[in-house]
Amino acid sequence: GAVVSQHPSRVICKSGTSVKIECRSLDFQATTMFWYRQFPKQSLMLMATSNEGSKATYEQGVEKDKFLINHASLTLSTLTVTSAHPEDSSFYICSAPGSGGTYNEQFFGPGTRLTVL
């Protein structure tokens, strides 16, 4: 099946710094990718839809200036958490929809655990 990777898998940063998380589709192209946030013992919440060649679409309540999304190519989307604060500590997961025979399925990355001190 299709594979989505994320880098880094884990990051610890100081409050006020910015952190970039990469999401790559390894063996397929993705014009759209999705970014989710998962707090401990909670479910995944969609943050934004990343669109190749256009602006990202953010869900209600998600600050677009704080969570910068860039869909640089058909296989790469990045999420930058700017001026991170402890409340931004979470598990960030990306996904990309399949194509062809797997168009009904979304493929998820392994996630990035962000800890802001």
Place this chain on the structure above:
Amino acid sequence: AQSVTQLDSHVSVSEGTPVLLRCNYSSSYSPSLFWYVQHPNKGLQLLLKYTSAATLVKGINGFEAEFKKSETSFHLTKPSAHMSDAAEYFCVVRPMFSGGYNKLIFGAGTRLAVHP
């Protein structure tokens, strides 16, 4: 509004006994429904999906789920649990309306523990 409710946050079973993870959904339209599994420090893996075809859906690793429109349910079952089934399970609905075709709404998750 679309939503999905997983009725149990934790389920504990003995190895070799049946598994039942319950899920109810709310949707104004005919939704697509999915079950995903998340092992620690790993990405979500699709177990099975319902997309308006057969109401009894068979997935990987012996799991299956039945779509019951009258009960708005999509419970996940497995006849015999294995130790490797211990993980977090998410019931997911994909609303069938334009503009949100690929958006997924996740349930809160059910943590399955399997004891020897």
